[in-house]
Amino acid sequence: MNAITENKPAVAPPKTKSRRRFPTELSIFLVLIGIGLVFEVFGWIVRDQSFLMNSQRLVLMILQVSVIGLLAIGVTQVIITTGIDLSSGSVLALSAMIAASLAQTSDFTRAVFPSLTDLPVWIPVLAGLGVGLLAGAINGSIIAITGIPPFIATLGMMVSARGLARYYTEGQPVSMLSDSYTAIGHGAMPVIIFLVVALIFHIALRYTKYGKYTYAIGGNMQAARTSGINVKRHLIIVYSIAGLLAGLAGVVASARAATGQAGMGMSYELDAIAAAVIGGTSLAGGVGRITGTVIGALILGVMASGFTFVGVDAYIQDIIKGLIIVVAVVIDQYRNKRKLKR
Amino acid sequence: MLASATVSSTSTMAPAPAALPQEVPYLLEVVNVSKGFPGVVALDDVQLRVRPGSVLALMGENGAGKSTLMKIIAGIYQPDSGELRLRGKPVTFAGPLAALQAGIAMIHQELNLMPHMNIAENIWIGREQLNALHMIDHREMFRCTAQLLERLRINLDPQELVGNLSIAERQMVEIAKAVSYNSDILIMDEPTSAITDKEVAHLFSIIADLKSQGKGIIYITHKMNEVFSIADEVAVFRDGAYIGLQRADSMDGDSLISMMVGRELNQLFPVRENPLGELLLSVRDLSLDGVFKGVSFDLHAGEIMGIAGLMGSGRTNIAETIFGITPSSGGEIQLDGLPVRITSPNMAIEKGFALLTEDRKLTGLFPCLSVLENMEMAILPHYAGNGFIQQKALRALCEDMCKKLRVKTPSLEQCIDTLSGGNQQKALLARWLMTNPRVLILDEPTRGIDVGAKVEIYRLISFLASEGMAVIMISSELPEVLGMSDRVMVMHEGELMGTLDRSEATQERIMQLASGITAIH
Numbered sequence: 001m002n003a004i005t006e007n008k009p010a011v012a013p014p015k016t017k018s019r020r021r022f023p024t025e026l027s028i029f030l031v032l033i034g035i036g037l038v039f040e041v042f043g044w045i046v047r048d049q050s051f052l053m054n055s056q057r058l059v060l061m062i063l064q065v066s067v068i069g070l071l072a073i074g075v076t077q078v079i080i081t082t083g084i085d086l087s088s089g090s091v092l093a094l095s096a097m098i099a100a101s102l103a104q105t106s107d108f109t110r111a112v113f114p115s116l117t118d119l120p121v122w123i124p125v126l127a128g129l130g131v132g133l134l135a136g137a138i139n140g141s142i143i144a145i146t147g148i149p150p151f152i153a154t155l156g157m158m159v160s161a162r163g164l165a166r167y168y169t170e171g172q173p174v175s176m177l178s179d180s181y182t183a184i185g186h187g188a189m190p191v192i193i194f195l196v197v198a199l200i201f202h203i204a205l206r207y208t209k210y211g212k213y214t215y216a217i218g219g220n221m222q223a224a225r226t227s228g229i230n231v232k233r234h235l236i237i238v239y240s241i242a243g244l245l246a247g248l249a250g251v252v253a254s255a256r257a258a259t260g261q262a263g264m265g266m267s268y269e270l271d272a273i274a275a276a277v278i279g280g281t282s283l284a285g286g287v288g289r290i291t292g293t294v295i296g297a298l299i300l301g302v303m304a305s306g307f308t309f310v311g312v313d314a315y316i317q318d319i320i321k322g323l324i325i326v327v328a329v330v331i332d333q334y335r336n337k338r339k340l341k342r
Numbered sequence: 343m344l345a346s347a348t349v350s351s352t353s354t355m356a357p358a359p360a361a362l363p364q365e366v367p368y369l370l371e372v373v374n375v376s377k378g379f380p381g382v383v384a385l386d387d388v389q390l391r392v393r394p395g396s397v398l399a400l401m402g403e404n405g406a407g408k409s410t411l412m413k414i415i416a417g418i419y420q421p422d423s424g425e426l427r428l429r430g431k432p433v434t435f436a437g438p439l440a441a442l443q444a445g446i447a448m449i450h451q452e453l454n455l456m457p458h459m460n461i462a463e464n465i466w467i468g469r470e471q472l473n474a475l476h477m478i479d480h481r482e483m484f485r486c487t488a489q490l491l492e493r494l495r496i497n498l499d500p501q502e503l504v505g506n507l508s509i510a511e512r513q514m515v516e517i518a519k520a521v522s523y524n525s526d527i528l529i530m531d532e533p534t535s536a537i538t539d540k541e542v543a544h545l546f547s548i549i550a551d552l553k554s555q556g557k558g559i560i561y562i563t564h565k566m567n568e569v570f571s572i573a574d575e576v577a578v579f580r581d582g583a584y585i586g587l588q589r590a591d592s593m594d595g596d597s598l599i600s601m602m603v604g605r606e607l608n609q610l611f612p613v614r615e616n617p618l619g620e621l622l623l624s625v626r627d628l629s630l631d632g633v634f635k636g637v638s639f640d641l642h643a644g645e646i647m648g649i650a651g652l653m654g655s656g657r658t659n660i661a662e663t664i665f666g667i668t669p670s671s672g673g674e675i676q677l678d679g680l681p682v683r684i685t686s687p688n689m690a691i692e693k694g695f696a697l698l699t700e701d702r703k704l705t706g707l708f709p710c711l712s713v714l715e716n717m718e719m720a721i722l723p724h725y726a727g728n729g730f731i732q733q734k735a736l737r738a739l740c741e742d743m744c745k746k747l748r749v750k751t752p753s754l755e756q757c758i759d760t761l762s763g764g765n766q767q768k769a770l771l772a773r774w775l776m777t778n779p780r781v782l783i784l785d786e787p788t789r790g791i792d793v794g795a796k797v798e799i800y801r802l803i804s805f806l807a808s809e810g811m812a813v814i815m816i817s818s819e820l821p822e823v824l825g826m827s828d829r830v831m832v833m834h835e836g837e838l839m840g841t842l843d844r845s846e847a848t849q850e851r852i853m854q855l856a857s858g859i860t861a862i863h
Contacts, residue, residue, distance in 0.1 A: 219708035
């Protein structure tokens, strides 16, 4: 190729100043710290005690975050492809019901399947994951094959999966779960599961073909296709993973609560989407990182825990939470515009 | 380049027409208008004038600046310098609305109708007839629309949804809408590109009516025969410069073409001595329903074949069909003498094809990703056997490509959005060259990039061909097609009009074939 390098450069280098590179998550992380400090100050003023220096509270907060966090990791990947998943909360409930129904002990006389009690723990776990995976695969296939908007496809799944969860035991909760099953939700297990899953998908998005294709499809679906990416197949995979994670969240949630209930995970899908968006995932697609989503989920958790600690009314909590979600996205958009102008 | 242009234009230019009485004031004058966009001068000190009761045809190749000038006249762009005079008085338009109110209406090349609204609502949008209660008076609106359509002899129901109309009918509604403003000046930007002969005749009769009412019409077209049937005067643009204005009846097709083309090919294009290699690709009777048919050609290793034709002639569709984006509905593609059936870009890449697409923004770039990620996307399967990307090897390859193609970027991590058009294009070309293609298809490879980058891309293409790559180059720029290609295939409305060898290809001959006047079979 020497022949083409001999000629004098005809193009001036583009005038783009190389600016210092901050990780995108730094600003959102500072917001997390800031919110924590605000509650710390209010804590001393209102309750005369520390907010952050209470390990019990922090553990409880992270525990609560981990279930929504699992959903958020899935929905982040869906949003990166310019999609959306409204069904994760309902799929969580369905998976919790089915997993719990296979995890009951034989001392319980009114088990859902009296002949299927005292099963080894992997059976309910796999069933829960399988249900989630199946729901996600259905979402993805409908979207990829029929081309209907993801909003509608997953809205349908959200309603149907919730209905199926209720129909499964006609609304009855499923309880008396085996100790080996509830161990999944004991102590720090949910947090560990959440962090391991976060790490796996952080690596998958950054260092694998799967991740590159996900960003490529979100950035420009037509260009992705022209570049030889099987867009339909990839979309089905992404939605299936989101479903799988919702199934996992259902297993964790039912194990932790030691019961499966059809009303579990109600409106969790919205919290999961909020966590992703606060963490910098763009609904326009192509942009988003798992680290951001984890921090976004933590922000939601700190706020819920902090408001309760300071004694803010639950209704007012919601009002402020809504505001913060909108403000986070407005700031993010403003930042992106400035970045483009430079 | 421009110097040679002025020489040829002065020789073909007659003095300004003096047949019309000079007392008639011009409706519109454009005086010394210039307009630049970042990196390009779109219009350089141009003139134009429109007389009442006449049709002025505006001609020039793609990118000559016609559309930019019309957008300035219609108030969509503001000129950097120079002025517009309306009936002798200088005017400035703050926006399209100001131009409309001053009596200038424009029919855009793209259809701007709302498909979910009916014809009447589309025509009167923004100026609906209101009743005493300030509610929309639908009955009055339908009555006015019916009257307007009747006057223009357009046989459509005002209450019909625009979405239910054919493209040609929509074009007629656009025309009716422009006429409804009762403007003195009507700009038509390629109004016949989507309509049939019957509607063209209808449109011409409408234009004749408007002319007799003393309106001035600016008519942009690529079609020679139209110019001679309706235009009173012809203005020619080339490379953002005004070449001249002549009475239509004082010219013929040849003199018009030489005015439009004018420029000489200088050292832009590298000289190539290339013995053709063996037959690589042969395409027989390839067709895509309703888009193109009967396309056959052979392509040898080391050969550059140009495809010329107007926009919408099916050039891009041929490329997309060969590449599997829109699989063919008939015909055969043979690679190395063996028939292949390609139904997805994925398969095409495996078989050794590469396609640099026409619209960089729409189908090429991943705007929010880095230069590295943009470059590596097509080759990724080969560097991610177990799912994990071999970052180091891939990075080294991309760095190497950047050096060879001289992609100017602060770093490979730079977001590709921040690069200049030429560098973006080179990065995308690198994406395809990394797949080691045997057949490289380039669709408008130099669109929207500066001359320097163009020359680099020309050199690169020549070099690749001399290394034995077969190249198909689609371009709207005739000099580029002529300067680069060994053979030129010319398309017109989905049909192959003929293939010219380098020795017989001239701009005039290509234009004749591309505008459908003649065909070689």
